[in-house]
Amino acid sequence: MKITIESPLPGEEDEIIIKMAELDDEVLKVIRRLKDGVSKDTMAVYANESILMVPIRDILYFDATDNRVFAYTRDNCFETRKKLFEIEELLANSSFLRISKNAIVNIKSIDHLSPEFNGRFIASLKNGEDIIISRGYVPELKKKLGIGK
């Protein structure tokens, strides 16, 4: 397969053109990653109008507030331009798991779990933050940890 990289003319927008007789699965995956701003190991996030590529392993959890989704790392919080369900789909089969209507957690970032007052659980993260695991998402977490039905 021939790969051509050209520099755009001044004032021209960056553009990727794929010329193929038939799109195979691998290329479709690449297109999706390009569109989503997610590679295998990094995710595009926004901070002060600039775009950063953050290693996914550094993200502790995603939280949706007022129709905006934020990615939390140990020391920072970045906005993503994706919906929570899109992130859930993108990071399926990884250590990320939906734990409530508005949060997805990297289960590797959980230090320990403890019971909350109404059948829910508190996930205490490595950075000292506590987040809620809703009752309805506990079976999925157990399954992921190999103790579910």
Added chain:
Amino acid sequence: MRAFLSEFLKWFLIINTGIMVIVWINIFKYDTIWTAIIPQIFGASFLTSLVTAAYFSYNPRKPISVPVRILLTIAHYLILCVIIMTLGTRFNWFELTLQGGLAVTLSVAGVYIISAVISYMLSKGEADEMTDALKKYKEED
């Protein structure tokens, strides 16, 4: 809805057990036991479990602070006292006097503590099991 029903069933079993324990303690002084008390206990358990399941459906986003948790617990306890006092008077479990009222508040407190301890123990066991599995998950990775 499924989660609510499951939560309701859990509380029904716990509260019903708690009420049974309190009733057993209280009816030792009687020579005969009236059979109508069984459906009455189930009725009281049903109503209080319904309120408890609805109360625990309250789903705030962040962990609840200790003072708010205490206030919510007191409110929940008072609602349960009102339900048991209303049903208890209707079922002739006690007379609506100061002594009767005190007996109800103490009995409800007894059931509340039993239920809370059972529920906490179950949840604690579940949380510990998940924490252990989490450690193994990280080690395997």
